Amino acid sequence: MEKRDVLYSGKAKSVFLTDxxxxxxxxxxxxxxxxDGEKKQxxxxxxxxxxxxNAFVMGKLADAGVPTHFERLLSPSESLxxxxxxxxxxxxVRNVAAGSLCRRLGIExxxxxxxxxxxxxxxxxxLHDPMINESHAETFGWAAPxxxxxxxxxTHQVNDVLQRLFxxxxxxxxxYKLEFGxxxxxxxxxxxxxxxxxxxxxxxxxxxxxxxxxxxxxxxxIETYEEVGRRLGMSxx
Ligand code: C5P
Numbered sequence: 001m002e003k004r005d006v007l008y009s010g011k012a013k014s015v016f017l018t019d020x021x022x023x024x025x026x027x028x029x030x031x032x033x034x035x036d037g038e039k040k041q042x043x044x045x046x047x048x049x050x051x052x053x054n055a056f057v058m059g060k061l062a063d064a065g066v067p068t069h070f071e072r073l074l075s076p077s078e079s080l081x082x083x084x085x086x087x088x089x090x091x092x093v094r095n096v097a098a099g100s101l102c103r104r105l106g107i108e109x110x111x112x113x114x115x116x117x118x119x120x121x122x123x124x125x126x127l128h129d130p131m132i133n134e135s136h137a138e139t140f141g142w143a144a145p146x147x148x149x150x151x152x153x154x155t156h157q158v159n160d161v162l163q164r165l166f167x168x169x170x171x172x173x174x175x176y177k178l179e180f181g182x183x184x185x186x187x188x189x190x191x192x193x194x195x196x197x198x199x200x201x202x203x204x205x206x207x208x209x210x211x212x213x214x215x216x217x218x219x220x221x222i223e224t225y226e227e228v229g230r231r232l233g234m235s236x237x
């Protein structure tokens with residue numbers, strides 16, 4: 001496999017073509033952004049930590065039967081992934097109230113959500129990723145009804161696996177965002193799972209261990225991401 005030209009460069013990751021039309025290289029950069037790209041910073045080692053973190057979590061999900069685009073680690077900050085036709089919808093699950101849910105509905109941060117909520121957002125920077133529902137997705141052709149059903153089923157399956165995984169490390173998986181794509185007619189998990197795209201709290205102290213450390217200037221961002229990984233059984237040596 002040979003790495004070729006860059007296909008797309010996002011806020012924190014870049015996608016490269018390869019000599020195999022079915023495979024892409026996903027590069028995790030040290031760039032960090034929040035608030036629709038208004039706050040930006042380079043955080044040393046972030047690309048490496050998130051690449052390893054994502055590989056670890058994708059492996060756990062694959063073991064549990066969740067289809068993912070992840071193939072294998074290529075280098076400290078690069079992974080080989082299968083090319084998906086991405087569905088422009090973000091699926092967000094919340095087990096505990098935080099972030100935009102609290103702002104939108106006036107719910108106090110930290111309230112346990114039982115059952116967990118499931119929300120859809122349109123991936124569109126210019127519109128600031130507005131919340132949508134399944135009817136919008138179907139009417140405007142972003143996803144077909146059977147795909148929406150599969151995205152919801154897989155997102156809940158991911159929740160079962162990851163809630164247990166984080167709890168075993170004495171952490172709470174507060175919320176997270178997933179993205180899916182199509183591969184040979186199947187709905188497959190794409191993008192990444194790292195502390196950049198979820199909220200994780202220490203179970204006892206409720207210390208924030210995710211990108212809120214960057215958003216809220218709490219410090220020790222990458223050191224804390226590494227602590228999350230270590231508690232899940234990873235090593236970053
Ligand atoms: O901002 P909000 O509270 O809606 O985010 C819910 C979860 O989804 C958070 O864990 C956040 O990091 C993640 N998210 C994301 N990318 C987005 C929107 C939300 O990773 N574009």
